[in-house]
Amino acid sequence: MAFLQDPPQLDHPYRSDRLLLDLLDRHLPTERREALDADLDALGHYALKAWQRERASTPKKPLFTAWDAWGRRIDRIELTPAWQEGAWLTTRHALLAAGHEAHVHARLEQFARVYLYHVASAFYTCPLAMTDGAATALKASGNAALGERALPHFLSRDPEAFWLSGQWMTETAGGSDVGRTETIARRDADGQWRLYGRKWFSSAVVGEAALALARPEGAGPGSRALALFYVETTEHGRRRPEILIDRLKDKLGTHELPTAEIHLDGLPAWPVGELAHGVRQIAPVLNITRLWNAVCALASMSRAVALARDYAARRQAFGRPLIEQPLHVETLAGLVAEMEAAFALVLALPRLLGRVEQGLATPHEAALLRLLTPLAKLWTGKLAVAVCSEALECFGGAGYIEDTGLPQLLRDAQVYPIWEGTTNVLALDVLRVLEADGIEPLRQAIAAWLTNAAPAAAQVVQGALDAATCWLEGHGATRERREAGARGFAFTLARS
Template sequence: MDFLQTAPQLVHPYRNDRTLLALLDRAVPPDRRSALDADLDALGDYAQLAWERARRSTPRTPVLTQWDAWGQRVDRIELTTAWQEGPQLTTRHAILAAGHEPHELARLEQFARVYLYHLASEFYTCPLAMTDGAVAALKASGNQALIERALPHFLSRDAATFWLSGQWMTETAGGSDVGRTGTVARQDATGQWRLHGRKWFSSAVVGEAALALARPEGAGDGTGALALFYVETMDGPARKPELVIDRLKDKLGTRELPTAEIHLDGLPAWPLGELAHGVRQVAPMLNVTRTWNAVCAVASMARALALACDYAARREAFGRPLIEQPLHAQTLADLRAQFEGAFALAFEVVQLLGRVEQGRAAPHEAALLRLLTPLAKLWTAKAAVALCSEALECFGGAGYIEDTGLPQLLRDAQVYAIWEGTTNVLALDSLRALAEGLPALRTAIEGWVNGSHEPEAVAPIHAALDAASAQLQALGGERADLEASARGLAITLARCAAAALLARQSTFARERGDMRPGAALRRFTAHGLERLAVTAVADTRLLL
């Protein structure tokens, strides 16, 4: 009889995630755990259900119907089952609302939910992230009329009144270079602002609202003349006719997420604040949406690792399970250490965000958040792609077969390095935060490693930090050399922060008899923390 390999099984994503459980044990007091555990357990159940459902069904993607049978323009988008379930799951488990409760653990409790829900949601978390960012931008604007109109919907715990918000920034001229935005805002005879233009990537076009950049008619050129507007997309059950969906994007991954190209043909809009400096008004979103990106990247790492480990216990080769093969076990242990470092950094940013928002931050923590947010986003994104690629290899040929569901992990992971700023954009942004952020990072790291039982693993953290500081000093104020070195500096600082956070967790766990975080720390630092680039401008030009 032919041998048939057993497929990997997804163990319960909450009950079996010792990394998440250890964080919650350390950070969340017992009186808050019962209600949180109920939501997290239910989301873990849903994640298992979604994984089994995906294995047993033909993959679906959104379908755009632009015209009905009688020639009426309808621009109707049919969504996948997980997306149809999104409003109920979001509101029932407070996936957005929990992050805005008035206590410093609000963001931690929210992102624990996000981490478990993300992959099961089929990237419904993308518009959730943008909605969360819109809440931040509206709060920062002080526009009380828009706050009172939109926030009760965005943070609703009732699916019947829940709204999603998009962010319509990107145009055909490019993504990060928003100064070339061509969308124009004009006032009609009644004084109502209306938007006219084309948006090239609109990932939440199925939502009920959006924030959009536009240039008020008559304003000058450049980024400073842009304004940020709030729009609503629906007229009762129908999409507003001034919002025209040209097509849905055919993407490498995140295929269940309907990303659209749209035209705005006089869509009513309301400015958040002054009719200028719209990009500055977008800034409050960035700490939020980049944090979502980092946590979701870590969630993809967790899923790939969980499946690879389960498969290694089931798959026998050369007379014994893969998990007992020394080289395979070494590979999985390396992946586990990388994941735990990424998890520690992403969730430290989560907790920093919560403390800063609630006014509970230490004096250095606002600057620390400003630096660690782009660092966490860029490094976890790259780490997710690398880990998912290695995890697929752990399945051999099965990892390359679409209907195993495994290749989707890698295809989807590639988006993390593109959303919310590419690696280079984020690295350059981190340069702008170094003046205050680097001293804040040193202060934080001293606290995180204090009392560590792993001095051999902690020493490389200080050495890598010193090397990064020395490179900055050697480069001086030479802008071209600074920019050329930005990626290496950013990844080095991210890895230093992750290692220090692993040291903190190791100290906490060791006191409770758990030696595994110490092993993760030692393995993580053994792979080196420095990723500093050698910037030889002449050689760079020769190679281009």
């Protein structure tokens, strides 16, 4: 019998995650830590089973049928098995509801669950992120009627009552620059608003609701004239006829996520707030989904690194296992170091968010959260691609072969830097924050945050802030130059 290589094995993703266990032990009171344990254990078990399950024979992509045999428009989407389990898992483990409980640990407990579920979810976490964002934005809007209508569904613990929300921003004319939005909101004689237009990427097309940007008829050009609307996509359990699904996108990765191009032809809509400044109103969605993106990018890295580590003990080359080859160990150590650094930054954010949302944060902490959110998203988005690529190489040729399950990690990772604001757009967002607030509040917040850090670490961060001050305030620092340097600057700050 010729030699047969052992495939990589995955340890229980929760019980074997030293970083996560340590973080939760440090930050949660004993009774909360104990109460959370069963959920995390179950989600880790689900993730383990999903990896082990032979999925070769199950559908890997959703199936879209526009017309029935008799010529009726049906726009039916058949979901993959992981997606069919999504609502049940979400509500059973309170993946959204837990984050909206009224205590300071709510967001940390939520994102520990998200981190464990993400890879097994086949990007069901994408519409979950948008639903979380929509719930947060509706709360921030103070629109009581819409809150009472939607929040019990978005935050439900009952799969039958649970609704997903989309986030309809991107159009053919602009994804980064949503000021070019062409969708029109028109008001009927009875006062009902309706949307007419085309949304070019709709990732929660199977959801029941969405927050959509549109230009009220007669309003001027540009982003300030946009309004934010709440819409529902179904009525009596059927898709509303005013939404036409043109097709599902054929994507590099995130294959199980049904991302659609849609037309809106008079879809009923309700303004979330004033009929202008829609970008300002949707900003809470952006900041929440960007945090989800960072946590999910981290989860992908963690999976890739765990598999590569395991394989290094199973694969022999030149007379000894890879784990005994100094250069391979060095390669793995580099991956682990990057991943652990990302973990430290990313999982600090749910703690900050929890403090801000419960009204316990200082103004400086709120400013820090605003800055670190785009920084964490832009840094981990790029890092996930690099880490997954290197981890695949750790398997040699097997890393390139589809039915090992490994290539999917890299294909999926490529989405993190693109959606929810590209790397450049987020670097410009960092600039937006620093130009608006200046560096001093951040310096103070970071100093407080680093009180217990090693002096050398605190020095590195202070050094980066000094460099930031020079860069922002230095002579000849024109807007053009600041923009051109924003990406390099943002990466330096994030890594520090």
